[in-house]
Amino acid sequence: MQEYRIHARRIDEHGSLAVAKEAEVALDTDLSGRRDAMNPVELLLSALAACMLKGIERVTPMLDFRIDGAEIQLEATRQDAPPKLTHIRYEIVVDSAETDQRLNLLHRNILKYGTISNTLSGAVDLSGSLRRRN
Template sequence: MLEYTVTARRIDSHGSEARAKEARIVLDTDMAGRVDAFNPAEMLLASLAACMLKGTERVVPMLEFDLRGMEISLHGVRQDSPPKMVRIDYEIVVDTDETDQRLDLLHRNLRKYGTISNTLAEAVELVGSIRRKG
C-alpha cells in the first residue's frame, strides 16, 4: 500500500496553502473567489488531469507509444444541494502519428490503471474521449 501526506493551512480570509514534500500550492478559499489560485473543485479536476498525465508517462514506454505531446481539457458539473460533483467530462488530445486503435489502447490504460480516475469513477459520472491533435 502506498500512502500520501498533505498538510494545508489557512493563511487569511483570502486564501490557504497546501504542502506536500517540498511543493506548495496556493488554494482559493476566499468566499469571493480569486483568479490566481485553484478552488477545491478545480483542484479535483487538476488532480484527475495529473493522474492521467502521470499514467501516460508510465504506460508510454511499455506500449512503445510514439508521443510528442498531450493536453487534457476537463469540465466538471456541480449540483448545489447537496453540494457535490455529479459529472466530469474530459478530452485528451494527443500529438502522435499512432493509429486510432493505439490511441484507444492508451485511453483504456489511463482509465484502468489511474488511482484518481478509478476513485472518481466510483463516485461521479466520468466521461471522456481521446483524439489525435490536428
Template sequence: MLEYRVVARRIDAHGGMARCKGAKITLDTDVNGRADAFNPAELFLAAIAACMLKGIERVTPMLRFNLRGVEVKLHGIRQDSPPKMASVDYELIVDTDEDDRRLDLLHTNVRKFGTIFNTVSAATRLEGRIVRAAKG
C-alpha cells in the first residue's frame, strides 16, 4: 500500500499553508474567501483533475495514445444541509488525432484506474464526458 502525508498550518484568519515533499499550496480559509488561493471545495475539484491528468500520463504510453494536450473542466455543486459536495461534472478535452474508439478507451482507463476518481465516485455523483479539442 502507498502512503501519503501532508501537513497544513494556519497562517492567520485569512489562510493557511499545506506542504508535502518540496511543494506548498496556499489555502483559502478566509470566511469571506480570497482570490489568490484555492478554498477546500476548489482543492477537492483540483484533486480530481490532477488524478485524471496523472492517469492520462500513466496510460498513454501503454495504449500508444498520441495527444498534444489535455484540459479538464470541473463543476461541483455543494449542498448546504448537511454540507457536502452533491455532485461533480467534468469535461475532459483532449487534443488528439486518435479515433473516437481510442478516445473512449482513454476515458475508460481514466475512470477505471484513478485513485481519487474512484474514491469520489463512490461517495457522490461524478459524471462527465471526454471530447476532442476543437481544431485551430
C-alpha cells in the first residue's frame, strides 16, 4: 500500500499553506475568499484533474495511443445543508487522431485506474465525457 503525506498550516486569517515533498500550495481559507489561492473545492477538483491527466500519461504508452495534448474542464454542484458536493461534471478534450473506439478505451482506462476518480465516484455523482478537439 502507498501512503501520502502533506503538512498544512494556517498563515493568518487570510490563508494557509500546504506542503508535500518540495511543493507548496497556497490555500484559500479566508472566509471572504481569495483570488490568488484555491479554495477547498477548487483543490479537490484540481486533484481530480491531475488524476485524470496522470491517467492519460499512464495509459497512453500501454495502449500505444498517440496524443498531442489534453485539457480538462470540471464543475461541481454544492448543496448548503448539509454542505457537500452532490455532482461533479468533467469534460476531457484531447488532441488526437485516434479512432472514436480508441478514445472510448482511453476514457474507460482513465476512470478505471484513477485513485482520485475512483474515490470520488464512490462519494459523489461523477459524470462526464472525453472528446477530440475540433
